[in-house]
Amino acid sequence: MTTYADHRLIDGRAVQARILNEVRDEFDRARESWPVGRLVSVSIGPSPEIEVYVRNQARGAERAGLPFEQQVWPADITQEECKRRIAEFNDDSDVLGIILQRPVPAHIHVRSLQSAIHPLKDVEGMNPASIGNIVYNDIALAPCTAAAAVELVRETGLKLEGLEVVMIGHSEIVGKPAAFMLMAEGATVTVCHHMTRSVAMHSRRADVVVVAVGKPHLIGPDMIKPGAAVIDIGINQVSDADGRLHILGDVDTDKVREVAGWITPVPGGVGPVTVAMLMRNALTAHKRQVASGWLRQETLQTC
Numbered sequence: 648m649t650t651y652a653d654h655r656l657i658d659g660r661a662v663q664a665r666i667l668n669e670v671r672d673e674f675d676r677a678r679e680s681w682p683v684g685r686l687v688s689v690s691i692g693p694s695p696e697i698e699v700y701v702r703n704q705a706r707g708a709e710r711a712g713l714p715f716e717q718q719v720w721p722a723d724i725t726q727e728e729c730k731r732r733i734a735e736f737n738d739d740s741d742v743l744g745i746i747l748q749r750p751v752p753a754h755i756h757v758r759s760l761q762s763a764i765h766p767l768k769d770v771e772g773m774n775p776a777s778i779g780n781i782v783y784n785d786i787a788l789a790p791c792t793a794a795a796a797v798e799l800v801r802e803t804g805l806k807l808e809g810l811e812v813v814m815i816g817h818s819e820i821v822g823k824p825a826a827f828m829l830m831a832e833g834a835t836v837t838v839c840h841h842m843t844r845s846v847a848m849h850s851r852r853a854d855v856v857v858v859a860v861g862k863p864h865l866i867g868p869d870m871i872k873p874g875a876a877v878i879d880i881g882i883n884q885v886s887d888a889d890g891r892l893h894i895l896g897d898v899d900t901d902k903v904r905e906v907a908g909w910i911t912p913v914p915g916g917v918g919p920v921t922v923a924m925l926m927r928n929a930l931t932a933h934k935r936q937v938a939s940g941w942l943r944q945e946t947l948q949t950c
């Protein structure tokens with residue numbers, strides 16, 4: 648197989664560090680004018696898979712200088728009680744943003760809860776209003792993972808205008824918003840899903856391939872144009888022969904890196920940048936809360 652001199656891994660941890668430093672500096676400045684509240688993470692029921700990224704979010708918040716509160720609600724909590732608690736957070740000016748961790752138990756209607764989070768506190772960009780705004784090219788509060796994918800394409804230095812991008816996977820929280828955001832940046836976007844006749848036929852002619860499916864090693868080197876950028880969003884837990892758990896992306900990284908111009912590793916690629924985008928969204932949410940007078944009344948009361 649040909650090895651291309653220009654292949655390189657994109658270091659998501661370095662991108663994360665840069666963004667978190669910027670966000671931290673901005674929060675330091677913002678605090679001189681207005682109090683900055685805390686982020687509240689809500690998990691419903693125990694879930695080991697959620698724990699990893701909640702821990703990463705907590706670390707990211709610390710590095711951005713933001714208080715982070717982790718709540719775990721009982722697995723048998725009712726939908727009504729969840730909504731009541733979310734409404735309390737909406738009204739609490741010390742709560743900057745609400746993160747509703749997925750998955751939730753089967754009896755909980757997650758979309759309905761996401762709608763209950765006030766758009767000004769929707770730091771994950773999951774409220775239907777936030778997702779709808781993406782159609783209008785208003786991408787300031789976009790879903791963090793989709794935003795991370797776009798950020799990592801920018802990191803390659805490729806000009807997004809006119810770029811041929813193939814998005815593999817079209818879920819509501821990742822693939823669809825990522826496709827819209829890339830369109831907003833001027834890319835020509837093809838979206839593939841499980842009914843696409845030949846994903847390889849599309850991906851092979853793309854300048855950038857973004858993958859969010861959830862199947863380890865779905866994307867091999869024969870599916871990538873030499874020199875293309877590959878953004879691997881997949882996070883799949885697999886156990887090795889000794890029973891130890893590892894995470895793998897959707898891309899066969901070792902083989903694809905021989906062909907690709909740029910590739911994001913897993914771990915150390917999209918995951919850390921997703922956490923950074925969450926903190927950037929928190930900053931945007933704070934600014935919007937100030938601009939809309941949301942924090943004014945409370946501050947006057949405490950003066």
Ligand SMILES: NC(=O)C1=CN([C@@H]2O[C@H](COP(=O)(O)OP(=O)(O)OC[C@H]3O[C@@H](n4cnc5c(N)ncnc54)[C@H](OP(=O)(O)O)[C@@H]3O)[C@@H](O)[C@H]2O)C=CC1
Nearest residue numbers: 792816817818821840841859860861880881882917918921
């Ligand atoms: N790094 C991060 O921050 C995050 C990572 N993830 C990871 O990203 C991956 C995807 O997550 P998510 O979008 O929530 O997953 P979903 O299961 O919601 O969506 C998967 C998508 O892949 C499509 N698909 C399934 N099989 C194929 C196939 N063979 N070829 C092409 N498309 C296919 C599905 O299409 P259809 O609907 O037509 O079946 C669907 O649109 C997971 O590994 C998840 O862990 C998710 C969120 C955040």
Ligand SMILES: Nc1nc(=O)c2c([nH]1)NC[C@@H]1CN(c3ccc(C(=O)N[C@@H](CCC(=O)O)C(=O)O)cc3)C=[N+]21
Nearest residue numbers: 699700703747748749750882894914915916918919921
């Ligand atoms: N409401 C909600 N918001 C989410 O943001 C959300 C979600 N639900 N459900 C599941 C996915 C998954 N996800 C990850 C984010 C970061 C890492 C991450 O930081 N990963 C590191 C380290 C992984 C490790 O330490 O094992 C890495 O890839 O390098 C992983 C996974 C967020 N998700």
